[in-house]
Structure formats: structure tokens, C-alpha cells
Amino acid sequence: MNESDARATVAEFSAAGYDGEAYGSKYVLYYTCDAFRAQNNEALELAKALANELELPLVVLAHVDLRLFQRASKRHVYFVLEGIAEFEEALLEQGIGACVRIDPAQDVGGLSVLGDETESVVGFCCKAWAVVTDRPHQRLKIETLARVASEAGCPVIDVETHLLVPFEEMFQECVRDRAVFEERFLELCPEYAKLLVHQEVAITASEELMDEVDRYGLVFDFMRESDDDETWGAPDWLSNLGVLDQILEMSRVNTDVPKAPGQYGGGEKSARNLLSIFIARKLKGYARACQLNDENNRGE
CATH class of the missing domain: 3.40.50.620 (HUPs)
Incomplete structure (x- = not known):
């Protein structure tokens, strides 16, 4: 700098x-x-x-x-x-x-x-x-x-x-469309989101x-x-x-x-716990959606 x-x-x-x-x-x-x-x-x-x-x-x-x-x-x-x-x-x-x-x-x-x-x-x-x-x-x-x-x-x-993904990489060009944003984001993620x-x-x-x-x-x-x-x-x-x-x-x-009330405060441990709960709930919702989709397909 x-x-x-x-x-x-x-x-x-x-x-x-x-x-x-x-x-x-x-x-x-x-x-x-x-x-x-x-x-x-x-x-x-x-x-x-x-x-x-x-x-x-x-x-x-x-x-x-x-x-x-x-x-x-x-x-x-x-x-x-x-x-x-x-x-x-x-x-x-x-x-x-x-x-x-x-x-x-x-x-x-x-x-x-x-x-x-x-x-x-x-x-x-x-x-x-x-x-x-x-x-x-x-x-x-x-x-x-x-x-x-x-x-x-x-x-x-x-x-x-x-x-x-860094701003300067993500927005080298003006991105106005959500689909274009998602495509560019997913394209760049593997380069930066590494262990x-x-x-x-x-x-x-x-x-x-x-x-x-x-x-x-x-x-x-x-x-x-x-x-x-x-x-x-x-x-x-x-x-x-x-x-x-x-x-x-x-x-x-x-x-x-x-x-703030509740059991989750600041810190990495609380953040990881909340993220785990969030992902688990989303996966359950995804599973239900897939199951419902399969039922609808069978009905057709």
C-alpha cells in the first residue's frame, strides 16, 4: 500500500x-x-x-x-x-x-x-x-x-x-445481469476459494x-x-x-x-455453529423439494 x-x-x-x-x-x-x-x-x-x-x-x-x-x-x-x-x-x-x-x-x-x-x-x-x-x-x-x-x-x-472473489477481479467490466454475475462468480471461485x-x-x-x-x-x-x-x-x-x-x-x-439474547455470541465457534445449522436446514429444504419434485414427476 x-x-x-x-x-x-x-x-x-x-x-x-x-x-x-x-x-x-x-x-x-x-x-x-x-x-x-x-x-x-x-x-x-x-x-x-x-x-x-x-x-x-x-x-x-x-x-x-x-x-x-x-x-x-x-x-x-x-x-x-x-x-x-x-x-x-x-x-x-x-x-x-x-x-x-x-x-x-x-x-x-x-x-x-x-x-x-x-x-x-x-x-x-x-x-x-x-x-x-x-x-x-x-x-x-x-x-x-x-x-x-x-x-x-x-x-x-x-x-x-x-x-x-476480489472486487477488482469480479467487476473488471460492468455487470448488470444476475446470470452474468453468477457465471463470472462461479468461474472465479475455484481460483480464490482454496483451502x-x-x-x-x-x-x-x-x-x-x-x-x-x-x-x-x-x-x-x-x-x-x-x-x-x-x-x-x-x-x-x-x-x-x-x-x-x-x-x-x-x-x-x-x-x-x-x-443480544440467545446462546450465540461473537466468535468463530458461534459462527461455525450457526453456519452448520443454516446449511443443515437448507439441505433439508433441498431434500424436501427434490422429493416433492420426484412425486410430481411420477404423477405425470
Whole structure:
């Protein structure tokens, strides 16, 4: 997304006689604000491959920008945090450092990613060799990522993680007819809808590195002042809904809408369960339709 050179590593800076700890890159960063899944995630797998090739650890920033939720509600934020909690757990099991940041709504996005000297926020980009992220398709996300690419100071690589077939491939020509759309979609699907091979990270993020990146991004004052002196993950936010309400209200996010009722919340497991139910019901309907069709044919 940009033409920035990769940020030299700590070892490379040190070999050249510079202060590697101060200027060198220490990890590959996967920055995501909506693809909170550890399976079938093209951007995450690319970030792993890049980190392994460079012999660097991988750090993941799960970012909740409340600028994106001002027309939504607490219900949506709660749903997202449920998904992030599951995402965090899956990443940590793989030895991947996972950090969660909630940024208040501002005129521009990307506070925790880029940082802001006036607010004493150090961005996660500052020690990244490169940033891998999800290709955005909504206006606010496109604006934020354009800013990140412009100011990151290292390569920013966007990867399609949302669509089966990329827009630019699907709509090389104007498609007005449904039949033409279906024909082109089915023609392109085999090329893109392939089984994604899961990789392991070669280097686990050290406790020392995670202590360092734990200070990056927006860290609320109440976290700094706590006895634990730790930033919150998604489970912490979900366990402190009163505090979450205060943060949401500051960003003019509606807090009157409660959590959605029912057994299915956010996260990959719930999504897979719902998809299984949906497919099973559709297959039953298909079977009934075929059976009815056979009966009609026999009647004729």
C-alpha cells in the first residue's frame, strides 16, 4: 500500500553501529479491526510466513476504533469483544503476542496503530518491520488504513480477508445481469476459494517483548494507575461493563441496547455453529423439494 522500505531490525542497526534497541524493528505486526479469526485468515497466515522468513516474532493488534461504532450500539461492541476474546486465546496458544486496544472516536482513526506525541501514545508501528492488515471496504476503514500506510514508516501490506472473489477481479467490466454475475462468480471461485494452509510461528513472542508492546497504543489512565499495571484484554472489558459503558458514552456510542439474547455470541465457534445449522436446514429444504419434485414427476 506504500513504498516505504522495511524498518531494519535491532541486529541490523547494531551491526551498523547504531542503537538497535532505540531504532530497530522487533516484530511483524498484524493489525486487524474486524477479521478476528485464527482460522482461514489470509492476512494472519501471510503475517506468520513473513515473521518466520525474517526470524522475528509476530505481534497482533486487535483494534476496536469506536469511530466505527457511532451509528451502532453497545450490543455491537459487546459482540465484537466476544469474538476478540476467543481470538486472543487462540493466538496465545500459538505463541503469538496478542494485544487489544479500544480507541475513542476521533476525527481520524489509527491512534493506537500510529501513536500521537501530543497524547503520549506510542503506536504499535514504531517497532514493526512491516504491517500486515485486512483490505478494507468501508469508507472510514479505507480512510484509516490510507493514513496508516502514509505514516507508518514501514511497508503496509493489505490482504483480502473478507471476500471470496476480489472486487477488482469480479467487476473488471460492468455487470448488470444476475446470470452474468453468477457465471463470472462461479468461474472465479475455484481460483480464490482454496483451502488455506495453517502455519505455526517459528519464534514465540518473548515475555520481555510483550511487556514492551503492552505499553503501546492507547492505555487508559485507570489501567496505568491500577495495582496490576496491565492493559486490558477483551475478557477484562467484558467483565467490567460499567467501565466499558463510560468509554462508549464518551464516544457517543448508544449504551441503551443490551446484549443480544440467545446462546450465540461473537466468535468463530458461534459462527461455525450457526453456519452448520443454516446449511443443515437448507439441505433439508433441498431434500424436501427434490422429493416433492420426484412425486410430481411420477404423477405425470
